[in-house]
Amino acid sequence: MNIGIIGAGYVGLTTAAVLAELGHVVYCVDRDIGKVERLNNGIIPIYEPGLEEMVDRHRAGNRLFFRHDVEETVKQNEVIMIAVGTPSAEDGSADLVYVRSVLNDIAGALVDSKVIIMKSTVPPGTGEWAESFLLEKGVPRERFEMVSNPEFLREGTAIYDTFHPDRIVIGTHNKSAAEIVQSLYAGIEGKIIVTGRTEAELIKYGSNAFLATKLSFINELARVCDVYGADIMDVAMGIGKDNRIGERFLQAGIGYGGSCLPKDVQALMAAAASKNEPLKLLQAVTEVNDTQLEAYVRKLEKVLGGLDETKHVAIWGATFKENTDDLRYSRAVALMEELAKKSCVLTAYDPLAAPPIAGVAWKKSALEAVEGADAVIIATGWDEFKSGDWEQVASRMKGSVVLDGRNVLNRIAVEQAGLRYVGVGRL
Ligand SMILES: NC(=O)c1ccc[n+]([C@@H]2O[C@H](COP(=O)([O-])OP(=O)(O)OC[C@H]3O[C@@H](n4cnc5c(N)ncnc54)[C@H](O)[C@@H]3O)[C@@H](O)[C@H]2O)c1
Numbered sequence: 001m002n003i004g005i006i007g008a009g010y011v012g013l014t015t016a017a018v019l020a021e022l023g024h025v026v027y028c029v030d031r032d033i034g035k036v037e038r039l040n041n042g043i044i045p046i047y048e049p050g051l052e053e054m055v056d057r058h059r060a061g062n063r064l065f066f067r068h069d070v071e072e073t074v075k076q077n078e079v080i081m082i083a084v085g086t087p088s089a090e091d092g093s094a095d096l097v098y099v100r101s102v103l104n105d106i107a108g109a110l111v112d113s114k115v116i117i118m119k120s121t122v123p124p125g126t127g128e129w130a131e132s133f134l135l136e137k138g139v140p141r142e143r144f145e146m147v148s149n150p151e152f153l154r155e156g157t158a159i160y161d162t163f164h165p166d167r168i169v170i171g172t173h174n175k176s177a178a179e180i181v182q183s184l185y186a187g188i189e190g191k192i193i194v195t196g197r198t199e200a201e202l203i204k205y206g207s208n209a210f211l212a213t214k215l216s217f218i219n220e221l222a223r224v225c226d227v228y229g230a231d232i233m234d235v236a237m238g239i240g241k242d243n244r245i246g247e248r249f250l251q252a253g254i255g256y257g258g259s260c261l262p263k264d265v266q267a268l269m270a271a272a273a274s275k276n277e278p279l280k281l282l283q284a285v286t287e288v289n290d291t292q293l294e295a296y297v298r299k300l301e302k303v304l305g306g307l308d309e310t311k312h313v314a315i316w317g318a319t320f321k322e323n324t325d326d327l328r329y330s331r332a333v334a335l336m337e338e339l340a341k342k343s344c345v346l347t348a349y350d351p352l353a354a355p356p357i358a359g360v361a362w363k364k365s366a367l368e369a370v371e372g373a374d375a376v377i378i379a380t381g382w383d384e385f386k387s388g389d390w391e392q393v394a395s396r397m398k399g400s401v402v403l404d405g406r407n408v409l410n411r412i413a414v415e416q417a418g419l420r421y422v423g424v425g426r427l
């Protein structure tokens, strides 16, 4: 099938590469001309393991094309997928400005019948609204079917996730449109769920909100472990063994970040509030996440006997999680900003990113960053940090505190090097 994907971001690029791998011909469009040019020169704007190789192969095999003309792409393809950003507006609701602009372009180019797939994460009711929008623009009803097909990939494992989805959600009551969308994924094993459009939109928001809830729950429980001298790793393992709860997403840390969970929780809250249904649980989930970092800055302060300009803290990690270069809503960056406010001397290292932050000196290696430091904080769970040479770290540091902000280190290895291990919900 010929597919046009609008938006060459994480979702657009990954979906384009995977659909090309499944044998389709994919035209991926972005309004950012510079980005399209770079893509056509083989430069992938994001770091995602395995993506570059797949994109290169399918460009060379004439299965994957990058361009910037949305209208042309709409005219030439049977299926159109919208994968543009849906960032937070000031009030936390999803800002649909990019979706609206794409729909506007689509409306001007619908000369024959198309299936339009919404891959972007959008609030409940957006499919209905998009349909009305096109009708108001004068597009005849029989020219399009608007289908919700939310994306559940995680950054850092995007290709794997797309080939091994827990489920593929198709939101439409139109049987032939559902079959067309299903046929795009032929070759991928995963449970197909065909449901209503608004239900599909809410499955996406509900999933992210539940994951965020699970994380704030375990993070708050970690604080209880701290005051009772218990180890959250053991507690989480014991809780997670209950199959009704599950072991995944119970890793306590300095809070969740990224371009999705924080934004989608806010957007769901705003969508519910707009219908006079305020969501108290998600309000609490957000509050726990917003204060998690401070809780562990306080813990560090206690262990170090204060945090001020006399204290040198090294931070390992800048990205919102490992295996990505994405810094959106990174808790590691927020941590650096918090410590900078306290005037600490700050050095930092991340394998992929070095964002400019006032007061932070970026170093070329993890070991260089800890030179002369009183404490080192693991803010992102990169493998490189897990397998750190702790003897070397100890010999370079002035002090001895290792705050494992992601609970990913081998505590015994750290302590055997004479360092003092401090974790999240662990003494
Ligand atoms: N990043 C993820 O891991 C992830 C996972 C699942 C779902 N989502 C959702 O998917 C959507 C896209 O997320 P993303 O991270 O890929 O976004 P992104 O910001 O990385 O990329 C969006 C792209 O769309 C382009 N764009 C915007 N307006 C356009 C227009 N009018 N015409 C053509 N191109 C346009 C932008 O230039 C940009 O390159 C969001 O709704 C997000 O919530 C993201």
Ligand SMILES: O=c1ccn([C@@H]2O[C@H](COP(=O)(O)OP(=O)(O)O[C@H]3O[C@H](CO)[C@@H](O)[C@H](O)[C@H]3O)[C@@H](O)[C@H]2O)c(=O)[nH]1
Pocket (backbone or CB within 6 Å): 121, 151, 152, 153, 154, 155, 156, 208, 211, 215, 248, 249, 250, 251, 252, 253, 254, 255, 256, 257, 258, 259, 260, 261, 264, 320, 321, 322
């Ligand atoms: O046990 C855990 C798991 C994750 N995190 C943190 O939670 C955040 C989000 O992690 P993750 O969900 O793996 O990353 P994303 O790539 O943002 O993926 C989420 O957001 C995407 C966009 O909507 C969805 O498609 C995915 O299903 C959903 O997991 C990161 O800061 C992680 O460090 C933890 O602290 N503990």
